[in-house]
Amino acid sequence: MHRLAPCLLPLLLAACAHEAVPPPAAGSPFALDDASVAELQAAMRDGRLSARQLTTLYLERIAALDDDGPRLNAVIEINPDALAEAERLDAERTAGRVRGPLHGIPVLLKDNIDATGMANSAGSLALAEHRPARDAHLVARLREAGAVILGKTNLSEWANFRSTRSVSGWSGRGGQTRNPYVLDRNPCGSSAGSGVAVAAGLAPLAVGTETNGSIICPAAVNGVVGIKPTVGLVSRHGIIPISPSQDTAGPMAQRVADAAALLGALAGADPRDPATEAAEAHLVPDYTAFLDADALRGARIGVMRKAMGFHSEVDRVMEASIAALRVAGAEIVDPADLPSHGRFGKHAFEVLLYEFRPALEDYLADSGAPLRTLEALMAFNTAHAEHELRWFGQELFEMAAKKGPLTEAAYLEARDSARRLAGREGIDAAMDAHRLDALLTTAVGPAWPIDPVNGDHFLGAGYSAAAVAGYPSITVPAGEVHGLPVGVVFIGRAFSEPRLIALAHAFEQATRARRPPRLLPTLAP
Known part of the structure; x- marks a missing residue:
């Protein structure tokens, strides 16, 4: 079992002298x-x-980096069978069987994904001993592809759906994950540990999950690539849920090629997740086939200006990125804003509140969890308030517990409005009007200081439309602001992953913007 952080208060690590990632092992x-x-x-x-x-x-x-040294606190548990799995795959290779591009490659999983031999807790002490008897569908696919399941990553507890004043990257079970660029900065969430682990080279690949920004945000602020697939491309069975309308798992890696390789292993139909039925016709066996360094030539990219403008230095990075796209041969349509900009958020939030309880309780029952209801989880938090509620409450749990069944008119209207405004009347309308291959905007602002007292300090983000519509998005490192990574996000129509991967890869090759983390203790004024 991976050693957990003994203190829930985020440490600023002022005495940490590490300024560079240490050399590889002998x-x-x-x-x-x-x-x-x-x-x-x-x-x-x-x-x-x-x-x-x-x-x-x-x-x-x-x-060296997670347990000791700077103590990034990204990995919450090590798979006790990891070395045995690796040995079996070595034996297969010796016998002439290689399962594919992930054969023998270690992969970390977010701690809301079922994987036998390890707990699946969503970071909550309430589920710290919950050990599912079977793998999530995506984990079974990873094993079949030859990946070594290395362990589990920390996350924002309950995927950041517990409080309106939470601090991203913190969980009761795992403590506070730290950004490897500047250790007292937030790693964003909820896939905080997955983003940090990949950025710091704790694994070549990690799986995150997203409902609204939980892959794109931690990938962007930790300087890595994150792919949020079309909802249904990857099965959600065996993943602790928030919203069947928006939930998806997706890859996180240092480069687009690696994320594309992981996506090919994750994507697949599953009768236990009805959303994958619609995706089956769009499945691609190898997304690396679409890696094309010249893909931007002649591509029409629309700039979502209304999702920008919240930070002058971030805007500077964006302008440089747009210029690089032009140099690479892209036709830039600027602006190309969504007709429905700013109109779908309230509907989407209502959908999450309605869908959370029934989806969560279905998971708890199906996976044999020790607690089976939202009320039981809230009661646990109250009984263990000195640990679970020390920094922030459970207002979102309480709001969700008051919602009625999914047959209520208020839910049905919110669901239909959110999908329509973000999708058909949002992304699709903008792309149709300007004949676009993709939309482009800022992923999110630079990482903010870790602040358990006041919570997160978001300045702005551009990922929500794709999340609410259930459409794909990809973030790629684009530059830095005072040493903190900034990413762009490419957004497309449903099941346009191949085209987005091509464009993102071409941008990555044209800019080479990623810089490795320096593990600085803080940013001096």
Whole structure:
């Protein structure tokens, strides 16, 4: 079991002297903080590295950076069977069986995804001993693809759907995850641990989940790539839910090529998730086939100006990104705002409040959780308030508990309005009007200081329309503001992942904007 943070108060680590990621472990042929999946796979194919050796190197790196040193606190639990899984995959390779591009590659999972041998808790002490008897569908697919399940990552407790004043990256079970660029800055959430782990090279790949920004935001502020797929492309079975209308899992990686490789393993139809039926016709066996460094030439990209303008330095990065797109051959339509901008948020919030309780209680019953109702979870938090409610409350739980059944007219109207305004009358309308290949805007502002007293300090973000519509989005590093990463986000129509991956990869190759984290203790004025 991975050692957990002993104190729930976020440490500012003023005494931390680390300013650079330490070198790889002795004998490692790679700098693990920058190794690509293709490089790792080639090393195993050539016999320079085994899956067991690779898994051991990442475990040592987790011990050095997550348990010790700067204590990023990104990994909440280690898979006790990780080395045994790696050995089995090495034996398969020796026997001539290679399952695919992820064979022997370690992957971390957000701690709201069922994986046998480990707890699935959503970061809550209420589920700290909840050990599901079967894998989530996406985990079964990862195992079939030959991935080594390395462990679980910390998250914003209950995927940031507990309080209106929460601090992202904090959970009662895991404590506070820290941004590896500046340690007293927030990693965003709710897939905080997944974003931090990939950024700091604790694993080459991680899986996050998103309802509204929970892949895009932590990927952007931690300087990595995040893909939020079309809802239904990846099965949600075995994932602790918020909203069947918006929930999805997706890949996080340092580069688009690696995220595309992981998406190919995650995506797949599942009869236990009806949303995947509509996606089945759009499944692609290998998303890396769409990696095209010249994909921007002739592409029409629309700029969502109304989702920008909340930070002058972020705007500077965006203008440089738009200029780079032009140089790469893209036709820029500026502005290309959504006709429905600002009109779908209140409907989407109502949908989340209505859908949370029934979806959560279905999961708790299906997975054999020790607590089965939202009321029981609230009672647990109240009984353990010194740990669970020390910094913020459970107002969202309380609001959701008061909602009626999903047959109520208020819910049906909110669901239909949110989908229509964000999708058909939002993203689709803008793309139709301007004949666009994709929309572009700021992912989110720079990381804010960790503040458990006041909570998160968001300045603005551009990911919500895709989240509410259930459409895909991809964030790619675009630059820095005072050493803090800033990302752009590409948004497209439903099931346009291949085109978005091509465009995002071309942008990444044209800009090469990502810089490795420095593990600075703070930003001095």
